[in-house]
Amino acid sequence: MSDGLSRRRLLGASGTAAVAGVVVGATGAYAASRGNDAAPGGAPTSTEAAALALDAAIPFRGEHQAGIVTPAQDRLHFVALDVVTKDRDQLRQLLEDWTRAAERMTAGAEAAPGGLVGGGPNRAPEDTGEAFGLAASGLTITIGYGPSLFDDRFGLASKRPAALQDLPAFTGDQLDPRRTGGDLCIQACANDPQVAVHAVRNLVRLGFGVVAVRWSQLGFGRTSSTSTAQATPRNLFGFKDGTNNLKAEDPEGLAKHVWVAPGDEAGGGVWMTGGSYLVARRIRMHIEVWDRTRLQEQEDAIGRDKKEGAPLGQAKEYDALDLTRKGPDGRPAIPTTAHVRLAHHSNLGGIRLLRRGYNFTDGSDGVGHLDAGLFFLAYMRDPGAQFVPMQRALAEGDGLGEYIEHNGSAVFACPPGLHDGEHWGQALFG
Amino acid sequence: MSDGLSRRRLLGASGTAAVAGVVVGATGAYAASRGNDAAPGGAPTSTEAAALALDAAIPFRGEHQAGIVTPAQDRLHFVALDVVTKDRDQLRQLLEDWTRAAERMTAGAEAAPGGLVGGGPNRAPEDTGEAFGLAASGLTITIGYGPSLFDDRFGLASKRPAALQDLPAFTGDQLDPRRTGGDLCIQACANDPQVAVHAVRNLVRLGFGVVAVRWSQLGFGRTSSTSTAQATPRNLFGFKDGTNNLKAEDPEGLAKHVWVAPGDEAGGGVWMTGGSYLVARRIRMHIEVWDRTRLQEQEDAIGRDKKEGAPLGQAKEYDALDLTRKGPDGRPAIPTTAHVRLAHHSNLGGIRLLRRGYNFTDGSDGVGHLDAGLFFLAYMRDPGAQFVPMQRALAEGDGLGEYIEHNGSAVFACPPGLHDGEHWGQALFG
Numbered sequence: 001m002s003d004g005l006s007r008r009r010l011l012g013a014s015g016t017a018a019v020a021g022v023v024v025g026a027t028g029a030y031a032a033s034r035g036n037d038a039a040p041g042g043a044p045t046s047t048e049a050a051a052l053a054l055d056a057a058i059p060f061r062g063e064h065q066a067g068i069v070t071p072a073q074d075r076l077h078f079v080a081l082d083v084v085t086k087d088r089d090q091l092r093q094l095l096e097d098w099t100r101a102a103e104r105m106t107a108g109a110e111a112a113p114g115g116l117v118g119g120g121p122n123r124a125p126e127d128t129g130e131a132f133g134l135a136a137s138g139l140t141i142t143i144g145y146g147p148s149l150f151d152d153r154f155g156l157a158s159k160r161p162a163a164l165q166d167l168p169a170f171t172g173d174q175l176d177p178r179r180t181g182g183d184l185c186i187q188a189c190a191n192d193p194q195v196a197v198h199a200v201r202n203l204v205r206l207g208f209g210v211v212a213v214r215w216s217q218l219g220f221g222r223t224s225s226t227s228t229a230q231a232t233p234r235n236l237f238g239f240k241d242g243t244n245n246l247k248a249e250d251p252e253g254l255a256k257h258v259w260v261a262p263g264d265e266a267g268g269g270v271w272m273t274g275g276s277y278l279v280a281r282r283i284r285m286h287i288e289v290w291d292r293t294r295l296q297e298q299e300d301a302i303g304r305d306k307k308e309g310a311p312l313g314q315a316k317e318y319d320a321l322d323l324t325r326k327g328p329d330g331r332p333a334i335p336t337t338a339h340v341r342l343a344h345h346s347n348l349g350g351i352r353l354l355r356r357g358y359n360f361t362d363g364s365d366g367v368g369h370l371d372a373g374l375f376f377l378a379y380m381r382d383p384g385a386q387f388v389p390m391q392r393a394l395a396e397g398d399g400l401g402e403y404i405e406h407n408g409s410a411v412f413a414c415p416p417g418l419h420d421g422e423h424w425g426q427a428l429f430g
Numbered sequence: 431m432s433d434g435l436s437r438r439r440l441l442g443a444s445g446t447a448a449v450a451g452v453v454v455g456a457t458g459a460y461a462a463s464r465g466n467d468a469a470p471g472g473a474p475t476s477t478e479a480a481a482l483a484l485d486a487a488i489p490f491r492g493e494h495q496a497g498i499v500t501p502a503q504d505r506l507h508f509v510a511l512d513v514v515t516k517d518r519d520q521l522r523q524l525l526e527d528w529t530r531a532a533e534r535m536t537a538g539a540e541a542a543p544g545g546l547v548g549g550g551p552n553r554a555p556e557d558t559g560e561a562f563g564l565a566a567s568g569l570t571i572t573i574g575y576g577p578s579l580f581d582d583r584f585g586l587a588s589k590r591p592a593a594l595q596d597l598p599a600f601t602g603d604q605l606d607p608r609r610t611g612g613d614l615c616i617q618a619c620a621n622d623p624q625v626a627v628h629a630v631r632n633l634v635r636l637g638f639g640v641v642a643v644r645w646s647q648l649g650f651g652r653t654s655s656t657s658t659a660q661a662t663p664r665n666l667f668g669f670k671d672g673t674n675n676l677k678a679e680d681p682e683g684l685a686k687h688v689w690v691a692p693g694d695e696a697g698g699g700v701w702m703t704g705g706s707y708l709v710a711r712r713i714r715m716h717i718e719v720w721d722r723t724r725l726q727e728q729e730d731a732i733g734r735d736k737k738e739g740a741p742l743g744q745a746k747e748y749d750a751l752d753l754t755r756k757g758p759d760g761r762p763a764i765p766t767t768a769h770v771r772l773a774h775h776s777n778l779g780g781i782r783l784l785r786r787g788y789n790f791t792d793g794s795d796g797v798g799h800l801d802a803g804l805f806f807l808a809y810m811r812d813p814g815a816q817f818v819p820m821q822r823a824l825a826e827g828d829g830l831g832e833y834i835e836h837n838g839s840a841v842f843a844c845p846p847g848l849h850d851g852e853h854w855g856q857a858l859f860g
Binding site: 077079082125127133197200208218236237294296305307359368 | 507723
């Protein structure tokens with residue numbers, strides 16, 4: 001354990017391009033590793049730096065919350081919570097406590113200074129311990145507030161942004177109330193699942209008596225890139241997903257489609273400037289049916305070829321989608337029901353959003369199939385103007401519709417980033 | 431994508447020691463990466479080799495099945511299946527087909543030569559595709575047969591080993607039938623969860639009409655080391671787990687406690703020589719209660735200190751457990767109800783077993799808590815002589831008992847490894 005390499009973990013990411021995308025203070029990862037007292041043994045080589053980057057700490061504070069345009073980490077633990085207290089001050093205090101703990105954990109530290117054993121034998125430890133010795137692992141913790149938080153319980157009705165509305169019902173929705181809604185959400189992304197789970201668990205622990213878990217979702221593989229430096233991953237249909245996603249390197253696109261801007265503050269939403277709205281949808285995929293579907297039908301439903309991910313009739317993944325192109329039979333090369341056509345911004349008056357979803361597998365469904373799918377997460381400036389029309393178009397015509405089922409749904413207002421000295425309680429209660 | 435590094439992924443493992451443990455044909459990992467045509471760009475450096483090792487392929491064939499003493503990979507997808515056909519030949523054929531697909535996938539290839547698109551547009555692809563482009567990632571696929579497989583459906587009653595018996599009920603069991611039993615099991619371990627999920631899914635797909643998923647379990651972090659080269663991980667109680675586990679480097683211990691030997695073939699079990707019995711237990715941890723328990727009580731329940739993992743009253747993790755040592759108050763330093771005392775071989779007439787468990791988090795329990803715990807997997811020579819007395823001792827007296835709940839259970843006979851040209855169908859039907 002004397003050299004630098006031995007103090008860190010090598011963690012998952014799709015290819016070197018992805019690694020380059022998360023090189024954030026790589027050498028700092030030595031120090032960010034939990035439970036290490038020693039100084040680094042030396043500067044890392046470039047190869048070590050690439051590996052270290054997966055361990056590195058992502059800055060917690062800034063203009064926007066981390067975990068939105070941050071190059072998507074490989075693992076997710078997402079939790080929706082209900083507030084169980086009626087005491088406004090308790091909720092405000094929790095948001096302050098959460099800020100402190102989240103900042104510590106994203107830096108690779110325990111949830112509280114007492115850490116694993118600091119409180120002594122007669123107190124419960126202030127950190128649950130399962131991430132002790134693990135690196136910061138690119139952990140980001142992103143908070144959001146659901147529409148229900150702005151009811152009459154906490155005096156927040158006047159703070160509710162007009163854009164924060166429960167989603168309407170869509171054709172084909174099969175929503176399970178046990179996977180839907182929530183007063184609050186926490187999205188923890190990391191390159192090590194144990195670090196993401198640890199973060200959620202410790203925040204939930206801090207909230208005992210104030211909040212309770214409504215539902216949670218583990219994601220094992222990212223299904224979207226949020227940076228041009230990342231390779232496009234595959235979803236559980238076996239197709240590349242998110243090729244045309246908005247990317248961190250497109251600040252104009254983000255300003256237009258993702259970040260809430262001055263002028264968007266209809267209702268009580270002035271505190272949301274610099275924030276973003278998150279739509280979460282649990283999309284069960286009927287993979288057993290899909291897996292017995294012939295290749296052409298799969299490609300027609302998606303609108304891309306399976307191997308390269310190129311738009312149908314074109315050659316390469318990043319070829320600009322040509323929706324006018326005809327196939328040899330004179331019909332559109334990309335069928336009129338293809339997912340990429342219906343979801344494409346040219347089909348939706350220019351609408352785009354930032355996708356940040358994950359593959360999931362949650363045991364079996366009790367009738368012989370795996371309960372697997374895509375946990376869709378997308379950030380946007382106004383769900384009613386972006387997600388709603390897009391999902392309406394998809395729900396009506398999408399060739400994928402017969403293979404999927406939306407069985408969970410929620411929407412959250414994710415506030416802007418915090419500057420030095422600020423905490424999450426201030427925007428709502430300050 | 432022109433150098434070696436760009437063709438592989440950096441994947442999770444706990445520290446360099448773990449990496450060293452899985453250096454199996456590191457340079458071969460270049461070729462093992464799915465979807466790569468090109469030859470390696472050059473020999474890797476030692477640091478690259480360490481990272482590559484997490485991508486490497488583990489040999490599928492050998493005296494014993496891989497995935498038992500193989501240094502425990504970081505991620506698990508486990509599935510228990512029921513046979514839904516009554517046709518013995520279909521089952522035999524499936525075991526042969528599974529062998530071929532498992533060997534291909536562990537080498538980093540698609541499930542069948544046709545792969546992603548080889549069957550052409552009018553056939554369903556022979557591989558589901560979500561692991562295309564990912565490395566072999568240390569994948570192991572381990573098969574086991576439950577007691578129910580040897581009923582009167584397939585003419586296997588005479589092949590049933592006497593040691594393969596359903597487990598008895600234990601004090602405190604809260605078994606959910608939907609997480610219990612199974613005619614067959616597949617344990618897929620890998621350093622990339624998407625590779626493990628892909629393996630299970632493709633085997634299940636091959637079994638359509640012959641088998642159906644009974645239950646499945648995803649594990650996100652290993653809780654045991656199976657090699658002295660691996661650092662000891664932490665479970666969701668925040669404690670180091672498995673310090674005294676049997677290890678791959680102890681062939682005498684494995685021969686005595688893990689591998690079925692000539693002379694063990696009571697009943698019809700002659701085909702099990704070189705195999706091992708697997709006990710799987712889904713152990714829900716009441717982490718919310720645990721997290722509010724004071725440190726001393728936690729350490730007394732386990733019998734080790736939380737930070738170092740040393741036996742209570744001793745200094746270091748690997749100090750030999752001294753069960754006779756007294757504390758300053760004259761009482762045993764390791765309480766009489768401590769988990770490590772009750773589970774220690776000196777307390778059980780020398781009984782040991784090889785643990786290979788994983789942490790899990792499966793959403794929430796519907797009443798405000800995370801559904802989290804430890805998916806206990808252990809390999810042994812005779813469950814009735816090893817797991818049963820150990821679990822009886824723990825179920826009666828274990829200080830951890832009030833914090834855990836066994837809600838799933840199964841036992842399987844895992845046959846020996848395959849030599850060249852052999853397949854899984856032969857031992858049972860050959």
